[in-house]
Amino acid sequence: MKPAPFKFVAASSLDHALALKAEHGDEARFLAGGQSLIPAMNFRLARPSVLIDINALTGLAGIDRSETGQVRVGALTRYRALERDGDFLRACPLFADALPHIAHPQIRNRGTIGGNLSHADPASELPALAVAMQAEMRIRSAAGGRTVAASDFFAGLLTTDLASDEMLVDITFPVLAPRSGACFMEIARRRGDFAIAGVAAIVTLDEERRCASVRLALCGVGETPVDAGAATSPMLGSRVTGEVIDTVAAGVRELIAPSGNVHGSPDYQRHVAGVLVQRAIRTAHQRIGHAA
Amino acid sequence: MQPDQHEIEFTVNGTHYRRMVESRMLLSDFLRHELGLAGTHVGCEHGVCGACTILLDGHPVRSCLMLAVQANGRALATVEGLASASGELHPVQQAMHAHHGLQCGYCTPGILMTMTAYLAEHPSPSEDEVREALSGNLCRCTGYQNIVDAMMDAAARMREAAP
Numbered sequence: 001m002k003p004a005p006f007k008f009v010a011a012s013s014l015d016h017a018l019a020l021k022a023e024h025g026d027e028a029r030f031l032a033g034g035q036s037l038i039p040a041m042n043f044r045l046a047r048p049s050v051l052i053d054i055n056a057l058t059g060l061a062g063i064d065r066s067e068t069g070q071v072r073v074g075a076l077t078r079y080r081a082l083e084r085d086g087d088f089l090r091a092c093p094l095f096a097d098a099l100p101h102i103a104h105p106q107i108r109n110r111g112t113i114g115g116n117l118s119h120a121d122p123a124s125e126l127p128a129l130a131v132a133m134q135a136e137m138r139i140r141s142a143a144g145g146r147t148v149a150a151s152d153f154f155a156g157l158l159t160t161d162l163a164s165d166e167m168l169v170d171i172t173f174p175v176l177a178p179r180s181g182a183c184f185m186e187i188a189r190r191r192g193d194f195a196i197a198g199v200a201a202i203v204t205l206d207e208e209r210r211c212a213s214v215r216l217a218l219c220g221v222g223e224t225p226v227d228a229g230a231a232t233s234p235m236l237g238s239r240v241t242g243e244v245i246d247t248v249a250a251g252v253r254e255l256i257a258p259s260g261n262v263h264g265s266p267d268y269q270r271h272v273a274g275v276l277v278q279r280a281i282r283t284a285h286q287r288i289g290h291a292a
Numbered sequence: 293m294q295p296d297q298h299e300i301e302f303t304v305n306g307t308h309y310r311r312m313v314e315s316r317m318l319l320s321d322f323l324r325h326e327l328g329l330a331g332t333h334v335g336c337e338h339g340v341c342g343a344c345t346i347l348l349d350g351h352p353v354r355s356c357l358m359l360a361v362q363a364n365g366r367a368l369a370t371v372e373g374l375a376s377a378s379g380e381l382h383p384v385q386q387a388m389h390a391h392h393g394l395q396c397g398y399c400t401p402g403i404l405m406t407m408t409a410y411l412a413e414h415p416s417p418s419e420d421e422v423r424e425a426l427s428g429n430l431c432r433c434t435g436y437q438n439i440v441d442a443m444m445d446a447a448a449r450m451r452e453a454a455p
Contacts, residue, residue, distance in 0.1 A: 002316075008296055008315030010361075038358070041316075042318070042337050105406070105425060107428065110358070
């Protein structure tokens with residue numbers, strides 16, 4: 001058998017799961033889709049002594065559009081459900097671009113959004129989406145609950161703001177604003193593999209079709225998703241021209257500090273990130289409806 | 293530490309089972325070693341190669357990335373269940389045979405489970421869509437072209453059979 005021994009408990013309720021986590025702390029891990037945790041256990045890189053299976057907690061899964069202007073996604077919602085929900089993909093179009101890049105259909109049938117974000121892999125797409133979209137993460141523990149902005153949630157390599165007794169229970173994404181366009185792009189050596197670099201861009205115009213705001217976040221080029229907002233100031237208040245996009249891309253190349261990996265040197269990653277910034281902003285801008 | 297044992301009940305290809313399993317037993321190993329269903333192949337054991345793909349409640353999943361104990365109450369399908377009781381191959385199996393879609397055959401069970409589910413949901417795929425659907429199953433023998441040809445042929449035959 002590959003994983004080291006552990007005690008398995010199928011949680012019967014959220015309170016049950018949280019009580020177990022409070023009792024066992026860092027020794028325990030929540031098991032959702034298992035598409036990152038089980039491989040790590042097979043390699044014995046992860047050796048939890050208690051595994052709290054939350055797959056029966058169906059109340060943690062689902063897409064709630066009942067409040068205007070936002071979508072709340074339960075942490076146990078699988079990629080499969082997200083990619084088959086046309087209304088969700090229209091409200092949050094970055095997901096329509098990003099989900100096909102997440103591994104393969106078999107993985108997307110099991111993997112969950114909450115597991116992805118809690119795992120906080122820096123090459124993963126969804127942390128960058130959460131930062132670009134300014135999502136809010138709702139967190140529960142046996143002692144209570146709190147809400148954290150996505151920008152404060154990702155603390156480091158595979159590390160989040162979650163304490164040892166806490167669980168991410170749902171994520172609230174603002175729907176795409178009027179006069180806005182969005183685009184996610186990434187480059188990987190093979191389909192479904194970890195990104196060398198990825199970029200999520202959201203461009204919003206004012207009534208004169210000048211740039212009112214730009215949200216820009218990258219994956220794969222740092223220990224956390226990188227909020228590249230600081231590089232977007234040349235765009236604000238101006239027309240979205242090739243020249244101004246080039247300036248933003250140059251700023252992003254300065255801003256990021258990729259470490260390089262087997263697929264590319266830091267310089268190569270920086271180059272790819274800049275090209276993707278250009279393409280993603282241009283595409284996001286083109287996608288803004290002229291009637292809007 | 294005493295082995296952490298659990299009693300589970302589930303079906304595989306319609307057959308009901310009740311077994312005791314240790315919690316750390318992977319579903320892939322359980323199918324092969326405990327149930328003797330060795331048609332499910334084990335390749336990378338970390339979710340990359342796709343050889344161990346089975347259907348969980350009808351959807352393709354990596355059986356190496358699930359614990360056997362998680363199969364409790366679920367309906368599984370493996371390659372052993374594709375052919376009919378009389379031994380007639382599934383149209384996807386027939387097409388793989390006709391188009392030489394395998395050489396060593398190690399990846400084949402995973403490809404069959406992935407693609408039977410895919411074609412049931414997408415009866416008229418393009419060749420590009422077939423390649424995308426196959427992207428999670430590695431084959432080191434064929435270069436994929438014959439597998440793609442087989443899937444396009446199988447899709448056409450299944451459309452004829454059930455228009």
